[in-house]
Amino acid sequence: MSQNLDQQVIFTVTLPDGTAKPFPAGSTGMDIALEIGRRLAREAVAIKIDGRAVNLSAPVTADCSIEIITFDSPEGKEIFWHSASHIMAHAIEELFPGSKFGAGPAIEQGFYYDVSSEHRFTEEDLKAIEERMLQIAGRDIRIVREEMPRVQAIEYFRTVREDPYKVEILTDTLKETETVSLYHEDGFTDLCSGPHLFSTAALKAVSLFNISASYWRGDQSRESMQRIYGIAFPSEKLLKAHLTALEEAKKRDHRKLGQELELFMLSPEIGSGLPVWLPKGAVIRQELESFLKEEQRRRGYHPVYTPHIGNINLYKRSGHYPYYSDSQFPPLTYHDEEGKAEQYLLKPMNCPHHHLIYSSKMRSYRDLPVRLAEFGTVYRHEQSGELNGLVRARGFTQDDSHIYCRPDQLVDEICNAIDLTRYVFATLGFTEVETRLSLHDPLNPAKYGGTADVWEQAEKDVKEAADRMKIKYFIGIGEASFYGPKIDFIVRDALGRKWQLGTVQVDYVMPERFDLTYIGSDGQKHRPIVIHRAPFGSMERFIGVLIEHTAGNFPLWLAPVQAIILPIAEDVHNYAAEIRDAMHAAGIRVELDLRNEKIGRKIREAELAKIPFMVIVGQKEKEGGTVSLRRHRIGDEGAFSIQEMTEKLLNEIATKGLTTKPTTNA
RNA sequence: GCUGAUGUAGCUCAGUCGGUAGAGCACUUCCUUGGUAAGGAAGAGGUCAUCGGUUCAAGUCCGAUCAUCAGCUCCA
CATH class of the missing domain: 3.30.930.10 (Bira Bifunctional Protein; Domain 2)
Structure with missing residues (x-):
């Protein structure tokens, strides 16, 4: 704990649960986190003092209420990822000296940094950068904030860092600001308002997943930069979970499902x-x-x-024409016998x-x-x-x-x-x-x-x-x-x-x-x-x-095929056809699988086709005049008479599968 | 449109150093007639996206075009 023996000024720090604790002046966020618990200190990303997020190294200067920010919170993720983007820039600078850095913020799922470099980054480079990032994390570098007058910072970025982008930000975007802050981590320094992680060591897992082009300041007339995207986590386990979730999401992609389900x-x-x-x-x-x-x-x-289609004059009159001219199909031009041209636009x-x-x-x-x-x-x-x-x-x-x-x-x-x-x-x-x-x-x-x-x-x-x-x-x-x-x-x-x-x-x-x-x-x-x-x-x-x-599991009223009848063997094909006719007559979209396949296979394929109901019939059902109903993703629902089954489906179609009707003012 | 990646059978993908094309699923035929997520056998299926170049020889190397994917810029 930082101490000042000459004047033991004590501040009262109130924790989120209401408990108040005394801390000597000069105590930092890290000191407070350590006091609360070892584990919290390990997971701490930053500290919120009276609602404002600051570095863990910042000292307490008055009575205040605090909250330790961890990766679990959206704010914590943002700070974590923002620091990760600095560490990435740091790694890039070490591996590719001469790279210049534009903007490098945290985004919803990770972070990116816009880099200007003679070198064209490839996917192999990304792996090397990932490794270097983890190496920098392993060095446990303290991330140090330094404040300086803007003019001095301009000079610093011009002469020491030789980064024209940061100079532009300082002379343009930040022209109203008097004092700016710099973040140092060993050899690397970035212009940033922060806050940032206490040390690079918090970064335990990283995945760089994309390189794309971006324009400096999003302006097409400015130079093109290489934007490198990544995501980072305080543990390997979290990264794995993230990658698994991405895999799952890909399975839901409408383009993939649209093809698989023939939509x-x-x-x-x-x-x-x-x-x-x-x-x-x-x-x-x-x-x-x-x-x-x-x-x-x-x-x-x-x-x-x-x-x-419509005459082009219609869209000129509406005023749409100039606003949409970039995204229109070219006009269709028609010449009459006298050679007079008329132009039409695809609507x-x-x-x-x-x-x-x-x-x-x-x-x-x-x-x-x-x-x-x-x-x-x-x-x-x-x-x-x-x-x-x-x-x-x-x-x-x-x-x-x-x-x-x-x-x-x-x-x-x-x-x-x-x-x-x-x-x-x-x-x-x-x-x-x-x-x-x-x-x-x-x-x-x-x-x-x-x-x-x-x-x-x-x-x-x-x-x-x-x-x-x-x-x-x-x-x-x-x-x-x-x-x-x-x-x-x-x-x-x-x-x-x-x-x-x-x-x-x-x-x-x-x-x-x-x-x-x-x-x-x-x-x-x-x-x-x-x-x-x-x-x-x-x-x-x-x-x-x-x-x-x-994920392609449409509610019954929307399902392209609402039910499929699966006869177990050929001797019940007639019975199955009878049921199909009855369901058809009731207005249900039903199919009949008469293939010479075992029931297990028919069920498997109906499940993969995400058909909501499987109507299974064999000798047993034929004798009793019933069907065995199986619901997609749920399983066997038991025996129903044909009429009961039909009504059950019709009812679910009519209510659109909703137990309560959505409220409306109309 | 820009930057990067990708394009091989209907689908998912292998194809080494440049030497003439392969699997699984799907499809067709046959056997099998079965009870809640894959029964068995055989067959058929390809201008390796398109066009051009290098080479004795190109799926493989180079260029252009088209399309797809990620992001940027833009929109329902």
Whole structure:
């Protein structure tokens, strides 16, 4: 314990459980952790003093409440991984002298560091870097914080470290900061606000798993750097667990399951990013569409259909054209006999078509809201590197709707759209949905249409609706659409990557551009407001994420094959066919396995195909007029009469497997 | 689009130093008629992504193109 014999000032340190302990002035986080327990000191990553995370080497300077941060907490992981990124840079510098370092933060699953080097890093290099990192950890180097005036730090990085990137950060990003902090670990020093680990020794296991390109400061016009990704743990065991979890996640990948379960396919002969639905996948999509169509009918939507192409002028009028020009398929140009050219665009969005439907006739204030809905297929030429199975495609179908309403109806209508979206998510079992309030970026006005007033109003409306619906949201600046703010519903895939699914958007801009009107009670023309909304977002992406969410074990109502009849031997084939006919007649998607195989094999294959119910019949069942029912992943459920079994399945289909109906305001 | 990796039978993958193509599963036929996660045998199946180059000789080496994967940038 650090002591100052001259003046034994004692501070009271309060622990998270409420106990207060005296510590002499100058005691560090490490001293306190050691006092509480050896094990805690060993696992400690940093210390929180009065809510602020600092280094374990920081001394206590007043009465305070503290909390020891360990790797178990999200904060602890962040600090741990951030330190690991420094150790990686340290290792790279030792192995590849002359490397310069850009940014090296902790991320959700590990860390990365952007490195500029003459050397092209390979996977073999990663192994060498991993080894060197563990070696540096073995050296048990104290990680020391040093504060210095910014000007001095600039000089330091210019002359001692010769790192232009850190100099740029210091002269640019940190120009308002007077004093900055440096972290030293032996020969290596980085500019960093910290906090960091007490010593490199805490790092016990590391895995570097990826190298990719990134631009310095994410700016395509700046130099390209090599970004090295890794993850590190305070024990080998934790790393193993992490790698196992990754393996498991890969098994859920919708592209893998989509192929194994014959749901969809992609073919270069059709075109990249253009998924094709196979019969089994089409069943899922159709069931979901029916489900939403039914719900929309109940909520006063009107279905419409619009063509897959439209005159280019339509999109110029809507204002979509310039904003989407990067991601459009080139226009189709048609020359008539006089050589006059007309240009058509593959529909990149449905909105303009719906707006024309709205304005096809006079609308009274009494008619509003008008809700036009369509499963509209759109085409966007996304960058090749962006394509990803069903979740990022070039042709996809939005469950689109445009709601035209009066200002006094707007917030109610947003709420209704939110409610529908939530209902859809709850029914499909998505409980962990993040909601983002996507607002415009005032610093980048070129990205948006409409006036400042209109944006202020629209963002106020969206917030009001979100608050009224008691949504827990986070704010995404710059995430708005060009025509308005939106509420986005985001779900993660098996690998933890985020995908935006449902969306509700407010739009004051399109009504102006399309001169949309309704006649108010005063007999005058008024401007309606448009809500764009899509609960699924796109059928492709939604089903892609659903495949990963369920690992291909779809609820009965969505299962492409709901039951398979497995006769034990040929003498019951007729009986099995009778059951198949009865189930067919009841509307159950059933198959019959008449192959000359043993029952064990038939069951195995049905299990692998993730078919929810196996209906097993042999002599015993034929005599009793029963079936033996086996449930996927669960096992034998016993004997049922044919009627009982059919009703059991029909009931589960009707309730969508939910014991309680999701709540809704509608 | 950028950086890197990958592309061999329907699927999953071997293929050494450059010497002319291999397994398992699936498929077809035959045997087997069985009780809750793989019965047996035989057969068929390939322009080694495509195009070009080096070489006596290319699945293997080189280049380009296409596609896929990871990440970056961008979006439902």
